[in-house]
Amino acid sequence: MSEKQLQSTVAAGAYQKEWFAQLRRDVFESHRPYAILQADMPFEIFQVMGLPAVSNQWWSAVISAKRLAPKYLDAMNAMGFHDGLCRYCSLSMACTLADDPGEAPWGGLPKPAMIAARLTCDCIQRVFSIWSEALGTEFFALDNPGATELPPRWWELSRHRWRELFEQHRLDLTVAQFRVLIRTLERITGRAFDRAALRTLMEGVNRQEEYFEEVRELICNAPKTPVRMNEQITNVMAAQWLRGSEWAIQHAKNFRDEVKARVDAGIAAYPGERRRLMWVGAGLWHDTDFYTAFEQKHGAVFVWSMYLAFGPDGYIRYGLEDPLEALASRTVSMNEQLHMPPWANEWIVDQAKRHRIDGALVLTPLGTRPSATGNRFIERALERAGIPVLPVFADMVDPRNWNAAKMVERVGRFIEERL
Amino acid sequence: MPESNSAASQLAWHYENPMAQAMEAHRAGVPVVGLTSNTVPSELIRAAGFFPVMLRPAQCATPAADEFMEKNVFQARIRQIFESAVGGELDFLRAIVLSRTSEQEYKLFLYLREVAREGSRDGMPPVYLYGLLHSQSAETHAYGISRTEELKRQLEEIAGRPIAARDIAEAVVESNAARAAVRRVLRLREGVPRLSGTEALPLIGAYWLMARAEYAKLASEAADNFERGGPLPGARLIVKGAPLDHVRLHATLESHGAIVVAEDDWWGTRSVGVDISANGDAVKAIFDHYYLDAPSPRVFPPDAADRWFESHVRKGVDGVVFYLPPEDYVLGWDYPRQKRFLEKLGIPSLIVREDSGAEKLSAESHESIERFVKEIARKR
Numbered sequence: 001m002s003e004k005q006l007q008s009t010v011a012a013g014a015y016q017k018e019w020f021a022q023l024r025r026d027v028f029e030s031h032r033p034y035a036i037l038q039a040d041m042p043f044e045i046f047q048v049m050g051l052p053a054v055s056n057q058w059w060s061a062v063i064s065a066k067r068l069a070p071k072y073l074d075a076m077n078a079m080g081f082h083d084g085l086c087r088y089c090s091l092s093m094a095c096t097l098a099d100d101p102g103e104a105p106w107g108g109l110p111k112p113a114m115i116a117a118r119l120t121c122d123c124i125q126r127v128f129s130i131w132s133e134a135l136g137t138e139f140f141a142l143d144n145p146g147a148t149e150l151p152p153r154w155w156e157l158s159r160h161r162w163r164e165l166f167e168q169h170r171l172d173l174t175v176a177q178f179r180v181l182i183r184t185l186e187r188i189t190g191r192a193f194d195r196a197a198l199r200t201l202m203e204g205v206n207r208q209e210e211y212f213e214e215v216r217e218l219i220c221n222a223p224k225t226p227v228r229m230n231e232q233i234t235n236v237m238a239a240q241w242l243r244g245s246e247w248a249i250q251h252a253k254n255f256r257d258e259v260k261a262r263v264d265a266g267i268a269a270y271p272g273e274r275r276r277l278m279w280v281g282a283g284l285w286h287d288t289d290f291y292t293a294f295e296q297k298h299g300a301v302f303v304w305s306m307y308l309a310f311g312p313d314g315y316i317r318y319g320l321e322d323p324l325e326a327l328a329s330r331t332v333s334m335n336e337q338l339h340m341p342p343w344a345n346e347w348i349v350d351q352a353k354r355h356r357i358d359g360a361l362v363l364t365p366l367g368t369r370p371s372a373t374g375n376r377f378i379e380r381a382l383e384r385a386g387i388p389v390l391p392v393f394a395d396m397v398d399p400r401n402w403n404a405a406k407m408v409e410r411v412g413r414f415i416e417e418r419l
Numbered sequence: 420m421p422e423s424n425s426a427a428s429q430l431a432w433h434y435e436n437p438m439a440q441a442m443e444a445h446r447a448g449v450p451v452v453g454l455t456s457n458t459v460p461s462e463l464i465r466a467a468g469f470f471p472v473m474l475r476p477a478q479c480a481t482p483a484a485d486e487f488m489e490k491n492v493f494q495a496r497i498r499q500i501f502e503s504a505v506g507g508e509l510d511f512l513r514a515i516v517l518s519r520t521s522e523q524e525y526k527l528f529l530y531l532r533e534v535a536r537e538g539s540r541d542g543m544p545p546v547y548l549y550g551l552l553h554s555q556s557a558e559t560h561a562y563g564i565s566r567t568e569e570l571k572r573q574l575e576e577i578a579g580r581p582i583a584a585r586d587i588a589e590a591v592v593e594s595n596a597a598r599a600a601v602r603r604v605l606r607l608r609e610g611v612p613r614l615s616g617t618e619a620l621p622l623i624g625a626y627w628l629m630a631r632a633e634y635a636k637l638a639s640e641a642a643d644n645f646e647r648g649g650p651l652p653g654a655r656l657i658v659k660g661a662p663l664d665h666v667r668l669h670a671t672l673e674s675h676g677a678i679v680v681a682e683d684d685w686w687g688t689r690s691v692g693v694d695i696s697a698n699g700d701a702v703k704a705i706f707d708h709y710y711l712d713a714p715s716p717r718v719f720p721p722d723a724a725d726r727w728f729e730s731h732v733r734k735g736v737d738g739v740v741f742y743l744p745p746e747d748y749v750l751g752w753d754y755p756r757q758k759r760f761l762e763k764l765g766i767p768s769l770i771v772r773e774d775s776g777a778e779k780l781s782a783e784s785h786e787s788i789e790r791f792v793k794e795i796a797r798k799r
């Protein structure tokens with residue numbers, strides 16, 4: 001990403017780099033264990049157990065930003081995995097299979113003590129099984145019960161009435177699986193699980209997400225967005241991976257303070273903002289400059305992505321007497337909330353209205369086909385709400401079929417003709 | 420070959436006319452419930468007094484699916500089910516029961532719910548999700564039992580009456596008899612086969628579409644007839660990959676001189692598996708059958724998923740054809756591992772990546788199949 005307008009963004013990037021370097025030192029020099037997790041795993045449990053965790057999707061984005069994805073994916077295809085398979089979740093594994101620490105970002109991921117995933121799509125159990133075999137490490141799978149009752153306006157129920165929202169049978173199964181996970185982590189770390197510590201951490205997560213909510217409100221209400229979408233993502237995600245930790249809470253607060261100061265001072269991310277765009281879907285990690293490409297010519301600024309907005313609505317849980325159950329409620333339905341009808345479409349339309357969005361780009365990820373589902377419902381709902389949609393067919397991490405100039409032109413036309 | 424009104428041709432007719440018996444039942448006043456896969460316990464549906472039928476709509480244009488379903492993500496059969504539900508063809512069903520054993524079915528469940536909620540189409544049958552999870556652990560096992568109880572409760576609600584233990588026992592006996600008939604057909608494919616794959620698939624597939632007692636009678640009769648036939652020469656193949664609910668790939672392979680002796684999918688050899696136990700808690704026994712024995716893309720860990728394939732290959736086969744059509748994004752992850760397994764045993768394999776469902780396979784595919792079959796025939 002080119003320009004960084006916020007101090008927080010610089011701090012987030014620096015902290016992440018240092019955190020990772022420390023992890024490598026701990027793992028290589030002190031032989032401390034760590035874990036690799038799918039993004040929707042309960043990082044909170046790993047944190048209270050003192051087992052550092054790296055997110056698979058984050059690592060995938062790092063590889064992609066270093067433009068190494070084509071090489072690794074080609075190598076994976078050459079091993080017999082056909083090119084119609086998912087790339088977002090498999091890129092980190094491809095990096096392991098390529099086995100070239102000299103070239104991998106920051107020297108590559110050291111061997112983890114475990115890798116873990118929630119079984120959302122049908123492919124992820126496969127990707128992680130292959131990966132665990134290549135790494136010679138264990139794979140912990142959390143199975144994913146389907147939602148059968150999906151009441152309207154979930155974000156109004158998720159903070160206080162989460163027990164009703166997420167169906168008791170799903171919560172119970174998830175808690176039962178958490179208990180097995182905890183036993184596994186106790187074995188790996190040699191530590192005992194501390195329930196009170198989890199509760200304290202969950203309270204910390206609430207505080208952190210409340211700061212993010214304030215940022216979201218500032219963005220909704222300021223005449224022009226005070227912070228670009230790119231910088232929102234960097235700040236939010238750096239804290240989300242370590243959510244509830246002291247650093248993460250403090251970072252969220254600093255971020256809030258800085259954004260607020262900008263709003264108070266009347267500073268806009270792009271003073272020429274005339275149109276507000278939303279990006280629906282995971283980030284386009286191989287070309288984040290794309291998100292600022294429409295400012296000068298069209299006065300169009302990306303204001304919204306799920307990364308900041310989902311923080312408060314998806315993570316805050318009040319009523320933490322049973323922290324494991326509350327955590328289960330946070331974990332169990334992320335996919336439905338972000339991608340599946342009716343929850344995703346309803347929420348995104350609501351967000352679009354609150355953020356005064358003029359037009360939406362909806363990503364249908366080509367190389368990650370099951371993640372593309374639910375999109376037609378989102379697009380239809382947005383259009384029905386009077387928000388023009390441009391579907392974008394591209395991959396989050398694989399630039400091989402991405403023609404930046406052509407896309408910029410297409411989006412430019414969309415802005416001029418429909419907004 | 421069977422004569423035109425033979426048991427085999429009657430089964431084949433039902434295979435080609437998948438809704439025929441369901442419509443008949445409906446006209447006779449028996450409510451019909453549609454299922455979307457092999458992992459929905461049809462015995463419970465039967466015990467509730469419904470006629471269970473596997474949904475397998477004919478291939479036709481899919482304007483509604485094109486509007487709501489992302490391209491290149493859903494299998495052709497799932498798209499067709501969506502199309503026929505939204506298009507009104509399935510309005511006569513009392514309900515549709517889907518299973519959590521594939522991501523596609525789960526999403527189909529959510530999509531159909533949403534179309535109904537949006538109100539863009541009235542009269543669609545209600546959809547239910549059977550929460551069977553196929554990763555193997557004590558937790559998913561306990562969960563599955565409770566979800567099977569829940570399905571029973573839901574069926575009772577639809578039926579407006581409780582399901583008696585006797586009804587469940589009878590439904591189990593009836594479907595076990597049909598299972599035994601399927602296994603008789605399958606035995607004709609073992610060792611030196613007496614039945615081609617192209618002939619076998621309709622005989623097996625009709626199981627999903629007919630009243631079980633009638634099916635059992637016809638399938639046993641068909642097996643008797645084929646038993647009297649002579650052995651079939653040719654290289655023996657296993658087909659593995661996306662479930663095949665049609666005979667076109669088999670016909671192509673067999674037109675080149677091979678014989679398909681098994682499929683690692685539920686429209687073929689793995690349709691019925693072992694019997695449901697008649698001892699102990701009936702609901703648990705039904706659940707255990709679908710949990711432990713039915714194949715699905717979500718069976719985990721990989722050893723459990725590969726078990727059938729590996730043991731079947733070891734029983735003796737000349738080659739394996741992996742069928743991974745362009746829409747595949749799941750089974751392709753397993754392919755290198757399974758290919759390595761075959762290589763260790765010195766068993767040749769071929770991968771078919773074209774869609775064998777709609778049109779004819781291309782000339783290149785025909786050529787590679789021909790070469791493959793010749794090569795393994797030479798080695799035998």
Ligand code: SF4
Binds near residue numbers: 121
């Ligand atoms: S479908 Fe989504 S979760 Fe599954 S492997 Fe692909 S990107 Fe990952």
Ligand code: SF4
Binds near residue numbers: 040057281334339
């Ligand atoms: S893209 Fe969606 S499903 Fe994939 S990791 Fe992100 S939130 Fe989860």
